[in-house]
Amino acid sequence: MIFNSVTFGVFLAISVLLYWILPNRLRIWYVFLSGLVFYGFWKVEFIPLMLFTAFLDYFVALKIESIDPSLKSKRFKWLLLSFIANFGLLIYFKYLLFFTNNLNDLFLFIGWEVNIPLMKIILPLGISFYTFESVCYTVDVYRGHLKANKDWVLYGSFITFFPKLIAGPILRASEILDQIKTRVDFKYSYLVDGFIRILFGLCLKVVLADNISPLVDEIYTGNYSYYSAIDVWTMAFLFGFQIYFDFAAYSHIAIGCGKMLGINISENFNYPYIATSFKDFWKRWHISLSSWIRDYLYLPLTGKKVMEKSSGNVKDINEVDFEVSTSKKNRALFITWSIMGLWHGANWTFLVWGLYHATLIYFERKFVFIRNLFGKKYPAILGWGVTFPLAMLSWIPFRAQNLSETFSLYSKVVNPGCYNFISLRENIYLITFLILILFLFNYFYTFKIESIIKKYIILDSVINIFKLTVVIILTITFLRPISQFIYFQF
Amino acid sequence: MNKDLVKLLVLVVSFLFAMFIIQHYFSDKTRFENLALNEETKEYLPIKDNFPIHILKLENFNKFHKGIINRNLNERILFLGNSQTHSINQLKPGDKNYVEYAFDSLSKMGTDAVCVSMPNINLQETYLAYKFLSDTIGFQQIYIPVFYDDLREDGIRDDGSFNHLKEIGYSIKLQDAFSNKINKILDGLKQTSTLNQGSGNNQDIKALNETTQEVVEEYFNNQLIEHTEVWDNRAEIRGRLFFELYKLRNSLFNINAQTKRKKIKSRYDANILALINILEDGQRKNLKIILYIPPIRKDVEFPYVKEEYNNFKKEIKSLAKKYNKVYYEDLDSLVAGKYWGFKSSTTFNGKAEYDFMHFQNQGHRILSDTLIGIYHKIKNDI
Numbered sequence: 001m002i003f004n005s006v007t008f009g010v011f012l013a014i015s016v017l018l019y020w021i022l023p024n025r026l027r028i029w030y031v032f033l034s035g036l037v038f039y040g041f042w043k044v045e046f047i048p049l050m051l052f053t054a055f056l057d058y059f060v061a062l063k064i065e066s067i068d069p070s071l072k073s074k075r076f077k078w079l080l081l082s083f084i085a086n087f088g089l090l091i092y093f094k095y096l097l098f099f100t101n102n103l104n105d106l107f108l109f110i111g112w113e114v115n116i117p118l119m120k121i122i123l124p125l126g127i128s129f130y131t132f133e134s135v136c137y138t139v140d141v142y143r144g145h146l147k148a149n150k151d152w153v154l155y156g157s158f159i160t161f162f163p164k165l166i167a168g169p170i171l172r173a174s175e176i177l178d179q180i181k182t183r184v185d186f187k188y189s190y191l192v193d194g195f196i197r198i199l200f201g202l203c204l205k206v207v208l209a210d211n212i213s214p215l216v217d218e219i220y221t222g223n224y225s226y227y228s229a230i231d232v233w234t235m236a237f238l239f240g241f242q243i244y245f246d247f248a249a250y251s252h253i254a255i256g257c258g259k260m261l262g263i264n265i266s267e268n269f270n271y272p273y274i275a276t277s278f279k280d281f282w283k284r285w286h287i288s289l290s291s292w293i294r295d296y297l298y299l300p301l302t303g304k305k306v307m308e309k310s311s312g313n314v315k316d317i318n319e320v321d322f323e324v325s326t327s328k329k330n331r332a333l334f335i336t337w338s339i340m341g342l343w344h345g346a347n348w349t350f351l352v353w354g355l356y357h358a359t360l361i362y363f364e365r366k367f368v369f370i371r372n373l374f375g376k377k378y379p380a381i382l383g384w385g386v387t388f389p390l391a392m393l394s395w396i397p398f399r400a401q402n403l404s405e406t407f408s409l410y411s412k413v414v415n416p417g418c419y420n421f422i423s424l425r426e427n428i429y430l431i432t433f434l435i436l437i438l439f440l441f442n443y444f445y446t447f448k449i450e451s452i453i454k455k456y457i458i459l460d461s462v463i464n465i466f467k468l469t470v471v472i473i474l475t476i477t478f479l480r481p482i483s484q485f486i487y488f489q490f
Numbered sequence: 491m492n493k494d495l496v497k498l499l500v501l502v503v504s505f506l507f508a509m510f511i512i513q514h515y516f517s518d519k520t521r522f523e524n525l526a527l528n529e530e531t532k533e534y535l536p537i538k539d540n541f542p543i544h545i546l547k548l549e550n551f552n553k554f555h556k557g558i559i560n561r562n563l564n565e566r567i568l569f570l571g572n573s574q575t576h577s578i579n580q581l582k583p584g585d586k587n588y589v590e591y592a593f594d595s596l597s598k599m600g601t602d603a604v605c606v607s608m609p610n611i612n613l614q615e616t617y618l619a620y621k622f623l624s625d626t627i628g629f630q631q632i633y634i635p636v637f638y639d640d641l642r643e644d645g646i647r648d649d650g651s652f653n654h655l656k657e658i659g660y661s662i663k664l665q666d667a668f669s670n671k672i673n674k675i676l677d678g679l680k681q682t683s684t685l686n687q688g689s690g691n692n693q694d695i696k697a698l699n700e701t702t703q704e705v706v707e708e709y710f711n712n713q714l715i716e717h718t719e720v721w722d723n724r725a726e727i728r729g730r731l732f733f734e735l736y737k738l739r740n741s742l743f744n745i746n747a748q749t750k751r752k753k754i755k756s757r758y759d760a761n762i763l764a765l766i767n768i769l770e771d772g773q774r775k776n777l778k779i780i781l782y783i784p785p786i787r788k789d790v791e792f793p794y795v796k797e798e799y800n801n802f803k804k805e806i807k808s809l810a811k812k813y814n815k816v817y818y819e820d821l822d823s824l825v826a827g828k829y830w831g832f833k834s835s836t837t838f839n840g841k842a843e844y845d846f847m848h849f850q851n852q853g854h855r856i857l858s859d860t861l862i863g864i865y866h867k868i869k870n871d872i
Contacts, residue, residue: 005695006710007703041703189494192501222644226756423756425642430739461500468504473512476720477727480694481707 001041001162003253004206005481011038012198015162016260020186031180032153035160039125042166046124053089054159057082057134058152061141065148075142082138086131093123098346126166128343128490130159132289136296137173146174154181163257167250167487169268169288176263184262194259196468201252203471205485206478209246212435213483215428216242220399222424224408229418230429232396232409233389238432239399240392241439244273246486247286273391274443276383277371278360281391293340301332334358344490349397349406356394512720512727530831531848532581536590544569544589544605546576547651548619554604558627561602567592567631567865568623569605570616572640574784576607577848579831585851591858596865608651612643613761615651617768618672621662622655624775631868632777633861634768635784638794638802639847644757646675668767694725740837747833747843748791753798762805769813778868781810782819785857787846789827817868824860825853 001008015034022030036047060082067075100116107114137158140146149155157180158173216239219231227235251268258265268287275281282290302324334355341354371378393413397406412418422429453460535544541557542550558566569575569589578585586594589605596603606619616634624632646652654660656679662669695711698704714721740746765781772779783803786792792799803820810818829852832842849857 001703002697005698005703005707006714007706010710041706042701044702187494189497192494192497196497196501218645223756223760226759423754425754427739430743457496461496464500465504465507468501469507469511472505472508476508476512477724477731480724481697481703482694484697 001038002481019261032157035162038162042125053134056085057138058155061138061148064141079142086135090131095346129168132170163254170292179263190262194256197256198253199471201249202475204245205249207474212242226423228421229412230422231424232412234432236392236395240395241435250485275387276380298332298336348403352397530580531577534578534587543593547608548654551654563602564600566602566629568629569633571607571635572611573609574847579848579850588854588858595862610640610643612640613764617764620768633780636806641758641761642754648679748793750795751793773813778815780817783822785825786822787830788823825849829853
């Protein structure tokens with residue numbers, strides 16, 4: 001089911017009502033079943049796949065826990081079963097076509113007349129997200145950070161919990177199971193705060209992201225050979241804004257839905273385009289994914305034991321000194337980012353995207369001594385001035401169709417001769433610039449002015465009424481499922 | 491006062507304000523497409539004996555085609571065009587557009603004159619329309635006005651204009667790279683249902699294509715349309731909002747009808763390539779194609795960079811020379827200033843602006859007479 005639709009509005013109203021009035025056990029059943037209904041509105045035939053993943057890991061976790069902790073290899077075999085099943089399915093649905101295409105290209109290149117037939121495979125919605133959630137549950141049980149859940153309905157409700165089912169945030173079982181298990185006392189502020197959050201999320205999606213989308217499509221399907229470096233920067237910024245509004249919108253709506261049920265879902269975005277370094281950027285963008293990658297991939301690759309029970313919020317982890325060699329850290333960095341890139345999509349361009357970020361983080365680490373020279377006096381604006389445009393430029397391979405397009409566009413950015421003309425419609429530059437101003441103004445208002453205004457209740461209320469009125473008008477006017485959320489394709 | 495109560499009050503008050511504003515400010519059902527035209531410039535699509543001889547986009551194509559078959563005249567000529575073709579400034583009873591004037595004159599001589607036009611049609615769209623129409627209906631002459639303005643447009647619009655082609659599964663049968671590219675774009679266009687086309691609702695749920703939710707969403711949408719005025723009106727409200735933004739942009743940057751429109755090279759080249767493909771196809775089919783530079787208002791400073799515009803005319807002329815039975819005419823000065831009109835202000839200052847595109851009935855008459863003259867001149871060319 002897509003959030004930006006009337007159907008979802010009706011579904012949410014019914015879900016919230018039933019959540020608060022049903023007795024506890026029935027309520028947990030309802031959470032579990034409502035997720036299946038939510039998913040089934042897309043394609044019913046993929047529900048068994050999701051349930052298979054969920055219940056395989058439910059039983060694997062129980063099995064792991066039943067084995068004596070000293071019998072590590074025996075416990076590990078069960079964990080491996082979870083990995084093989086989950087990632088095997090993910091690879092099949094997401095990457096088989098990609099591998100087949102590449103193999104066929106390789107055979108053609110070396111002159112073999114072999115052509116592996118291409119199967120028509122539909123990517124199940126949300127598979128990348130619920131697979132990660134389910135795997136992290138078994139790993140947490142294996143590590144002893146979490147007790148295996150003995151209630152399959154409760155566990156099922158964690159996986160199928162509809163607000164985050166299709167595009168995250170990627171939740172940890174430890175964050176959410178207890179919240180579903182025991183309902184908090186009702187407060188109508190949950191409904192109000194949650195609804196307002198949902199409204200803002202919908203506004204970001206249907207007003208901003210969906211209206212930027214046709215402009216992005218227009219320029220990314222144009223003839224690149226005509227484009228200048230300024231056009232490439234414009235493409236990068238415009239898509240950077242689109243994907244941020246689109247994905248942040250989904251997270252806002254998910255968090256708002258959780259709020260209406262009295263359930264706290266961690267923030268997934270924290271003004272990423274204000275980051276002053278790439279390390280900072282990844283503490284602000286898709287926080288649930290970056291913390292998952294850190295805890296379940298990066299740290300294990302460095303050989304460091306994950307001692308902390310992270311709730312998924314990056315701030316909770318203590319970044320102590322790594323007793324790890326630099327080469328090991330760097331190897332872990334590049335492997336992690338390669339996987340992170342390919343997680344986003346089955347295309348070499350996503351690998352380039354991942355390696356782009358890895359390279360920037362690598363150089364940030366290498367030149368950290370410059371920042372250390374300044375100490376606390378390091379001007380944040382300098383860090384932002386470097387990070388922001390480079391972060392935007394990283395979206396080029398994310399949106400380009402293939403490597404050839406990617407490198408063709410990047411080559412213009414480094415060519416001084418490509419800076420003296422423009423080729424897009426004048427409106428595109430104007431709109432990109434206006435969005436940038438709006439974004440910066442919003443940040444400035446939220447962090448510098450709002451705290452002052454909040455001291456005056458009447459003024460604060462009047463401003464909030466104005467903001468909400470505009471948001472409601474725009475959301476009602478533009479609410480229609482004309483395009484899916486970008487992260488649905490992951 | 492309790493903070494939570496304040497929040498609730500704020501939400502309720504905001505909601506009431508929002509509904510009030512939507513209800514009262516946006517309740518005027520003026521079609522937003524017409525906001526960009528002067529309220530005196532009206533759409534005009536002639537009908538003869540209950541059959542349209544001029545259709546907008548490809549709406550009503552079946553009846554249009556049936557009319558041609560029924561009339562069964564010896565010869566057929568096709569006019570393609572943009573809003574200049576289907577609009578009359580200061581429309582009065584008895585006014586006609588040049589298509590109807592041409593039809594009235596030529597039909598007596600056994601020649602059928604019909605037209606398909608679209609607002610701001612670019613040459614890629616013209617190619618698609620031309621291919622479909624010339625493949626489906628046999629024409630002997632095709633009149634293509636090459637609007638310099640519309641060479642700033644690109645691609646094939648996805649607003650249902652080519653819905654008929656989607657419905658019949660049309661594709662261009664040629665195997666060249668350009669036709670394949672157009673076919674690919676056509677494949678990618680969403681097919682909207684012929685139901686509720688006025689409210690544009692099915693375009694509104696295109697992300698739900700082939701999902702269970704599509705049926706349910708359609709049901710809820712229809713219920714909301716039936717029981718609330720606001721829901722049905724949203725497409726118009728969106729149009730109005732965008733028009734107000736457009737006016738804001740124009741006001742801030744002092745943009746008006748006379749502001750110079752520069753050539754966008756990538757789009758210009760893509761459109762010229764489309765034109766070349768039209769001419770090559772016309773040659774294969776032994777068609778007579780008349781390329782003309784359409785009338786533009788010239789008694790005031792016009793909105794193009796002179797050098798670019800003159801180069802454009804030279805290019806079209808030289809293209810025409812390369813092909814057999816392709817005729818070039820420069821008609822940009824044909825219609826005198828007094829036969830043009832004004833259009834509604836596109837800024838907040840409210841001042842009406844020169845309309846460089848749409849002329850009055852007399853302008854249509856003059857253009858029709860000229861085109862009929864061209865028709866007779868080339869009719870017997872072998």
